[in-house]
Amino acid sequence: MSDRIIAACDGAAKGNPGPAGWAWVVADAQGRPERWEAGPLGRATNNVGELTALQRLLETLAPGTAVEVRMDSQYAMKAVTQWLPAWKRNGWKTAAGKPVANRELVERIDALLAERDVEFRYVPAHREDGDHLNAIADQAASDAAVTQQAAGTALGSAEMPVPAPARASASRAKSGAGSAATGAATATAKKSARGRASIKAKFPGSCPCGTSYAAGDMIAKLGNRWGHPGCGGAAQA
Template identity: 65%
Template sequence: MIDAMPERVVAACDGASKGNPGPAGWAWVVAEDDEIPSRWEAGPLGRATNNIAELTALERLLAATDPDVPIEIRMDSQYAMKAVTTWLPGWKRNGWRTAAGKPVANQELVVRIDELLAGRTVEFRYVPAHQVDGDRLNDFADRAASQAATVQEPAGSELGSPEPPAAPDAVPTRRAPARKRPGKAGGRAGTSASSSRTIKAKFPGRCVCGRSYAAGESIAKNDQGWGHPECRTPERTDAG
């Protein structure tokens, strides 16, 4: 048991959606002084968007920590961070409507987060996701959220859960070589050059699998946009 109240808490939170929308989950983690995870929680959301998962993770973290202790929150979601640090004051002035006059998306979660932030000392820190030697707390929260989205079961330190594993979709899958269409000697195989090529991302983003990618990371085109090369939809080949 902790005898004295900590002077400051360092934490991270993350959300994941497998399909966006799709099976979703949230997670948060609180660290000791040496940034070793000491307490964490994750949970399922059923079918939800990635933005809902990200906001839920933040809401659950704020609800689970002492409002009297300053906290640093690390996140890889620019949407969730900007929602509460940049856009929220304007939304409140406009009666919870955007500058375009439309209702604020995910308003209930944003209102709840606003209530939890009242009177607290909170420092938000953006950290790029999936970096070699990247932020260990963000990586932990990312893995926990991904696991919760995949298995749709709660987990956490209070439940005695082991450290969350790497996401199942983080491991590239081997694809069988595409076959050439019969009667088309010299024709293209089932994979076109444009759909198989990878490029370096100019800006951070989020793959269809729910995981983020950073600027400079290799990405490839998928049916629903750009994302990790291993998450590309397998190309179909025709029988004739």
């Protein structure tokens, strides 16, 4: 049995660029999620979200750690595995001669990768039969993009973020440790969601009721989305 732990990271931007966030989740070697973290990026591109998520994940893993990193960003994975050697040779210019985007993030990740045993695995995003760890990271990054607040195990969040309903029910139907963990997280997080206080929106967004909210309006978690605190019934329909 491999003792390689499994982790996933994901970025989110509501618009590209737009209000953005990052998140990671670290599981054990069997894929059971153990801890997670998410944070805000203000207004940023989706690619910055993806790269920052990877950077933050690697920073939380001790040097020497053997880890499988699951990501849904072809750009971020290829940037740090395939394109990086050529960028270094070319003085951080693209093949077209332009400066490489997000160079500081890519260089930081390169240094972190050198001290860790990382295997990347691409997992498609937003699929009903998708990877359960990617679904958690996706939801946490999306929440951080909307709330612009940091969250995670180290900040006292006792439960795993709840993936979108379609994905949650799909993973419950699968067998294995991952589906059991996702099912448990779904049950406990529903309980805590009722008691969650509203927050003031940092950016405008759309409520599940179909209308939008403005920056400064109060918003609350409605299922797996955010919207007007009074629109909870619409979100469950």
